[in-house]
Structure formats: C-alpha cells, structure tokens
Amino acid sequence: MTQDELKQAVAREALRFVVPGAVIGVGTGSTVNHFIDALAGIRDRVRAAVSSSERSTERLRAHGIEVLDLNEVSTLPVYVDGADEIDPGGAMIKGGGGALTREKIIAEAAERFVCIVDASKLVPVLGAFALPVEVVPMARELVRARLRDLGGEPRLREGYLTDNGNQILDVHGLRIEHPAELESRLNQIPGVVTVGLFARRGADVALVGGADGVTQRDYA
Numbered sequence: 001m002t003q004d005e006l007k008q009a010v011a012r013e014a015l016r017f018v019v020p021g022a023v024i025g026v027g028t029g030s031t032v033n034h035f036i037d038a039l040a041g042i043r044d045r046v047r048a049a050v051s052s053s054e055r056s057t058e059r060l061r062a063h064g065i066e067v068l069d070l071n072e073v074s075t076l077p078v079y080v081d082g083a084d085e086i087d088p089g090g091a092m093i094k095g096g097g098g099a100l101t102r103e104k105i106i107a108e109a110a111e112r113f114v115c116i117v118d119a120s121k122l123v124p125v126l127g128a129f130a131l132p133v134e135v136v137p138m139a140r141e142l143v144r145a146r147l148r149d150l151g152g153e154p155r156l157r158e159g160y161l162t163d164n165g166n167q168i169l170d171v172h173g174l175r176i177e178h179p180a181e182l183e184s185r186l187n188q189i190p191g192v193v194t195v196g197l198f199a200r201r202g203a204d205v206a207l208v209g210g211a212d213g214v215t216q217r218d219y220a
C-alpha cells in the first residue's frame with residue numbers, strides 16, 4: 001500500500017469513533033482530508049463539525065456538513081486529527097500543516113482525541129520532524145533567540161501566514177525526551193502563540209496504518 005492508501009485506511013477506520021447525533025471535531029491535513037471524505041458518507045449521523053482550519057471548513061461544507069463555531073458548542077465528545085510524529089506515550093508533534101493553534105484549542109475542548117496516522121509517524125523520541133511554533137510577527141526574532149538558547153535551530157516558514165495572521169518558526173535539531181516539560185517551558189516565552197507539541201493534552205487513541213492493516217493504540 002502507498003502512504004496515501006494507509007492514510008485513507010486509518011481515516012475510514014476513524015468513523016467508528018463518530019458519536020451519532022453529536023458534533024465532531026475535525027483537524028487538518030492530508031489524512032484528515034480522507035476522514036472528511038469518509039465522513040460525508042455518514043453525514044446524516046453527524047449533527048455538525050467544528051474545524052481546525054479554513055481548508056478543512058471548506059472541504060466539510062463542500063460535502064454538505066455544517067461547520068459550527070466552537071463557542072456555539074457545549075460538548076465535543078471526539079476530535080479526529082493527524083500528527084507529524086507520535087511517541088510511545090501519545091505525545092505528538094503537530095502543525096506541519098500550520099493549523100496548530102486551532103488544533104490545540106479543539107483538542108483541549110474534546111473529551112477524546114483520536115489521532116490518525118500512517119506507521120511512518122511513530123517515533124521513539126519526538127524531534128526529527130522540525131517543531132512548529134506559531135509566533136506573533138513582532139516577537140519573531142525574540143522568540144527565535146530564546147529557541148536557540150534551548151538548543152534548537154529555528155527557521156522561519158517563508159511566505160506563510162497562519163489562519164490567525166501569525167508566522168511559524170520550524171525548530172530543527174531538537175531531541176524531545178520530556179515533551180510535556182518542553183511544552184510548558186516554550187509556552188512561557190512572550191510572543192509564542194502555540195507550540196506544536198501536544199503532550200500536556202496528547203492523544204487518547206491512535207489508529208495506525210501499516211503493512212498489517214490498521215491497529216489501535218490506547219494511551220488514556
């Protein structure tokens with residue numbers, strides 16, 4: 001199977017977690033695009049979605065799925081999203097697609113985070129994938145200096161602005177042995193909007209697409 005077929009397989013499997021009649025949280029990325037396409041097939045069972053990006057919102061609406069503002073939603077049983085890396089404890093690097101801030105907000109609001117990945121995203125230690133950090137533009141160089149002090153090599157994602165009008169520094173060269181600790185530390189730097197480390201609120205479940213089919217890992 002190609003990597004894209006593996007993504008499609010986990011996306012289809014994630015339909016099992018959709019709670020009938022409830023609002024569903026929907027992430028961003030190529031794996032999630034397959035999930036949205038699969039969701040269209042059961043849209044009568046979905047009340048509506050909250051979405052982590054303009055791209056996902058557009059795709060959901062194109063399939064006739066209503067998209068609500070998170071502020072209008074009182075309960076969100078499930079959030080389905082991909083990841084760039086996931087470690088054995090369910091901590092993730094996310095934000096390769098630039099949607100990390102809204103992803104983190106929806107993940108925090110959801111009762112259950114279902115992560116959908118192909119097996120290439122499983123890592124023993126996070127950090128080979130450059131860690132995205134969303135920054136307020138006026139603080140970019142200040143944050144960059146602080147990230148260098150921590151041993152990283154931050155590179156500006158050129159020509160890119162997030163849905164929130166901010167910039168992203170992709171931090172190379174980190175080996176993240178203690179992801180929750182680093183997440184808290186980076187959150188303290190003024191000008192950091194969101195760190196693409198999802199450790200304090202990691203995945204509850206991962207569906208992993210590999211050569212042997214889709215397997216489930218439970219972290220909670």
Ligand code: 5RP
Binds near residue numbers: 028082097
């Ligand atoms: C977007 C994300 C994505 O979940 C992550 O980049 C994985 O993307 P893909 O499913 O395309 O491999 O965090 O901000």
